Amino acid sequence: xxxxxxxxxxxxxxxxxxxxxxxxxxxxxxxxxxxxxxxxxxxxxxxxxxxxxxxxxxxxxxxxxxxxxxxxxxxxxxxxxxxxxxxxxxxxxxxxxxxxxxxxxxxxxxxxxxxxxxxxxxxxxxxxxxxxxxxxxxxxxxxxxxxxxxxxxxxxxxxxxxxxxxxxxxxxxxxxxxxxxxxxxxxxxxxxxxxxxxxxxxxxxxxxxxxxxxxxxxxxxxxxxxxxxxxxxxxxxxxxxxxxxxxxxxxxxxxxxxxxxxxxxxxxxxxxxxxxxxxxxxxxxxxxxxxxxxxxxxxxxxxxxxxxxxxxxxxxxxxxxxxxxxxxxxxxxxxxxxxxxxxxxxxxxxxxxxxxxxxxxxxxxxxxxxxxxxxxxxxxxxxxxxxxxxxxxxxxxxxxxxxxxxxxxxxxxxxxxxxxxxxxxxxxxxxxxxxxxxxxxxxxxxxxxxxxxxxxxxxxxxxxxxxxxxxxxxxxxxxxxxxxxxxxxxxxxxxxxxxxxxxxxxxxxxxxxxxxxxxxxxxxxxxxxxxxxxxxxxxxxxxxxxxxxxxxxxxxxxxxx
Amino acid sequence: xxxxxxxxxxxxxxxxxxxxxxxxxxxxxxxxxxxxxxxxxxxxxxxxxxxxxxxxxxxxxxxxxxxxxxxxxxxxxxxxxxxxxxxxxxxxxxxxxxxxxxxxxxxxxxxxxxxxxxxxxxxxxxxxxxxxxxxxxxxxxxxxxxxxxxxxxxxxxxxxxxxxxxxxxxxxxxxxxxxxxxxxxxxxxxxxxxxxxx
Numbered sequence: 001x002x003x004x005x006x007x008x009x010x011x012x013x014x015x016x017x018x019x020x021x022x023x024x025x026x027x028x029x030x031x032x033x034x035x036x037x038x039x040x041x042x043x044x045x046x047x048x049x050x051x052x053x054x055x056x057x058x059x060x061x062x063x064x065x066x067x068x069x070x071x072x073x074x075x076x077x078x079x080x081x082x083x084x085x086x087x088x089x090x091x092x093x094x095x096x097x098x099x100x101x102x103x104x105x106x107x108x109x110x111x112x113x114x115x116x117x118x119x120x121x122x123x124x125x126x127x128x129x130x131x132x133x134x135x136x137x138x139x140x141x142x143x144x145x146x147x148x149x150x151x152x153x154x155x156x157x158x159x160x161x162x163x164x165x166x167x168x169x170x171x172x173x174x175x176x177x178x179x180x181x182x183x184x185x186x187x188x189x190x191x192x193x194x195x196x197x198x199x200x201x202x203x204x205x206x207x208x209x210x211x212x213x214x215x216x217x218x219x220x221x222x223x224x225x226x227x228x229x230x231x232x233x234x235x236x237x238x239x240x241x242x243x244x245x246x247x248x249x250x251x252x253x254x255x256x257x258x259x260x261x262x263x264x265x266x267x268x269x270x271x272x273x274x275x276x277x278x279x280x281x282x283x284x285x286x287x288x289x290x291x292x293x294x295x296x297x298x299x300x301x302x303x304x305x306x307x308x309x310x311x312x313x314x315x316x317x318x319x320x321x322x323x324x325x326x327x328x329x330x331x332x333x334x335x336x337x338x339x340x341x342x343x344x345x346x347x348x349x350x351x352x353x354x355x356x357x358x359x360x361x362x363x364x365x366x367x368x369x370x371x372x373x374x375x376x377x378x379x380x381x382x383x384x385x386x387x388x389x390x391x392x393x394x395x396x397x398x399x400x401x402x403x404x405x406x407x408x409x410x411x412x413x414x415x416x417x418x419x420x421x422x423x424x425x426x427x428x429x430x431x432x433x434x435x436x437x438x439x440x441x442x443x444x445x446x447x448x449x450x451x452x453x454x455x456x457x458x459x460x461x462x463x464x465x466x467x468x469x470x471x472x473x474x475x476x477x478x479x480x481x482x483x484x485x486x487x488x489x490x491x492x493x494x495x496x497x498x499x500x501x502x503x504x505x506x507x508x509x510x511x512x513x514x515x516x517x518x519x520x521x522x523x524x525x526x527x528x529x530x531x532x533x534x535x536x537x538x539x540x541x542x543x544x545x546x547x548x549x550x551x552x553x554x555x556x557x558x559x560x561x
Numbered sequence: 562x563x564x565x566x567x568x569x570x571x572x573x574x575x576x577x578x579x580x581x582x583x584x585x586x587x588x589x590x591x592x593x594x595x596x597x598x599x600x601x602x603x604x605x606x607x608x609x610x611x612x613x614x615x616x617x618x619x620x621x622x623x624x625x626x627x628x629x630x631x632x633x634x635x636x637x638x639x640x641x642x643x644x645x646x647x648x649x650x651x652x653x654x655x656x657x658x659x660x661x662x663x664x665x666x667x668x669x670x671x672x673x674x675x676x677x678x679x680x681x682x683x684x685x686x687x688x689x690x691x692x693x694x695x696x697x698x699x700x701x702x703x704x705x706x707x708x709x710x711x712x713x714x715x716x717x718x719x720x721x722x723x724x725x726x727x728x729x730x731x732x733x734x735x736x737x738x739x740x741x742x743x744x745x746x747x748x749x750x751x752x753x754x755x756x757x758x759x
Contacts, residue, residue, distance in 0.1 A: 115581040191588040199581035225592040233599035240697055245687035254612045254690050263599060556568060
């Protein structure tokens with residue numbers, strides 16, 4: 001009978017936690033080492049900072065809506081754009097994506113938890129305090145009177161602007177220390193993901209049968225291990241410069257400001273892929289389920305991701321064409337950058353191949369995925385344009401670049417984050433998000449996104465530099481900027497609908513059941529939300545779609561793989 | 562479901578995966594290597610770029626004794642772990658103590674070197690680019706040796722209090738992997754600072 005009791009617990013029939021008082025609940029969340037709770041906390045924390053940094057972006061668009069607007073002074077504007085950029089990368093993108101991996105990888109490989117649960121908890125709290133430290137700079141940053149509060153040196157903090165004589169007070173120190181802490185937290189997650197995928201897979205799940213998402217999580221984790229340390233190391237050097245009088249980036253003592261740029265972009269470019277490969281991972285799980293087909297080219301998909309990871313480590317200086325490198329350097333980095341287009345193209349064709357001839361269900365996760373496909377393609381094309389060094393000389397540090405990378409960061413990554421939230425929310429909470437509100441969210445966000453970022457390409461082509469706090473009338477920029485700002489309002493409304501949708505579903509959402517999408521990976525085989533130990537019986541798999549095998553014992557996948 | 566025409570799958574044979582501790586420590590070593598390479602790159606980038614003296618040739622002499630001690634501690638730690646695996650706790654404790662002492666000698670030697678440089682030569686991290694890169698690279702390595710020594714000391718305390726046994730061999734081995742990494746980094750630092758940099 002023991003088996004059936006286990007099963008009841010798994011379905012949530014016996015749940016002691018219900019009787020705990022509110023403080024007990026909070027205490028449970030604080031001391032937890034459960035990968036699912038930590039994953040949810042990562043995502044919730046990331047979404048909180050998404051709203052904060054989003055409001056900062058809205059303020060930026062408000063200031064730029066009309067020429068010569070005086071809504072924020074230049075100093076405040078610099079802080080806004082620095083905080084917006086830094087927060088969106090380290091306080092929004094990283095935690096949401098690592099949060100999803102935290103939540104999903106153990107479930108997908110049939111494990112009870114990550115390999116090192118306490119390390120995982122340590123990483124989360126390190127990230128949270130690092131994140132709070134960054135925003136604490138608004139009230140605690142003025143070490144010197146009148147020298148500013150929040151960091152204002154831009155998200156890539158170019159030296160020597162960050163050196164002591166040019167950045168008085170503590171604002172840059174807040175930037176250094178908070179990002180350093182969140183990076184250590186991410187490293188903890190990365191080690192955990194790799195150890196889990198290599199050492200905790202359930203019986204029968206060879207590496208060749210691991211879900212694509214778990215595979216790409218491993219690729220991202222390896223990139224984090226290699227690409228985050230350069231930033232941390234450069235930040236340590238900068239701190240030595242600022243506090244012990246070292247000269248790493250001190251041009252007056254022979255130091256090199258260019259070295260900072262190299263170190264930053266050795267981190268910074270792979271970081272783009274650290275953020276976008278999780279989006280690939282979500283797409284590779286969602287598109288097959290909503291096309292009712294096996295993913296097209298599983299092995300090629302994984303191989304292409306590994307290729308992207310490798311190539312992305314050798315393209316960093318395409319951010320630096322304008323500093324004047326040798327022709328050989330320019331040629332190398334232009335070529336390697338264009339090379340990324342090959343594996344990326346392979347992936348796009350594979351997703352199209354998955355959709356091709358499928359029985360497509362246009363539910364909200366699929367809508368966001370389709371938006372991702374088109375927008376990511378355009379982002380890739382403008383990326384190839386910018387890889388051409390002379391073209392980049394013309395457009396470097398203009399709004400064309402801003403529009404290009406927002407196409408990647410919003411058009412691809414944020415769209416896939418929304419897709420993933422609509423797809424896995426039922427698993428994590430046991431309740432469905434509203435399909436009707438979700439469609440409003442999708443269409444408004446799509447329209448708002450294109451209103452904002454399509455015209456900004458042309459602002460850049462017309463020569464509008466990025467990071468300026470205002471512009472003069474009569475240069476052909478008024479209409480473009482006004483449309484972009486209206487688009488920002490539409491996006492904000494869409495995000496508001498999303499927030500309402502989440503809150504409404506948490507209170508009165510439709511019950512989801514264990515497998516609302518008729519999906520095929522292991523996380524859908526257990527209850528929603530899953531019990532603390534994930535699976536009442538340790539799963540055993542024979543193919544890449546274990547749930548298909550269970551639902552169709554007369555025609556299992558393992559016959560064909 | 563159609564249980565009648567269900568196809569029975571062949572049973573999965575034995576299922577062995579790599580130990581998670583080993584994977585974890587290898588990942589740590591990978592990320593630490595990336596961290597060190599940036600400092601090494603900065604060192605090499607700034608070789609000969611100092612605007613004023615002193616220059617490496619004038620103040621540095623290769624710490625041969627330190628290097629021999631640190632590298633041989635990698636051998637003694639292997640003997641120690643091997644003894645622990647065989648269940649021979651006394652031999653383990655002896656080799657572990659030797660490892661600890663060799664590591665301490667290295668740190669002492671570094672301390673003496675730094676004392677000479679700072680106190681007698683007046684050469685600090687702010688003096689010039691050489692000082693900046695020298696103290697940060699050698700200091701970063703010394704920091705890792707210190708962390709390793711603290712962990713070795715903790716194991717030593719458990720050994721003295723009689724708590725170490727065969728079943729701790731795996732974890733002790735993981736610690737020894739970290740220690741090998743620290744030694745390997747020293748080889749790179751030594752070549753960079755005392756051979757290429759001079």
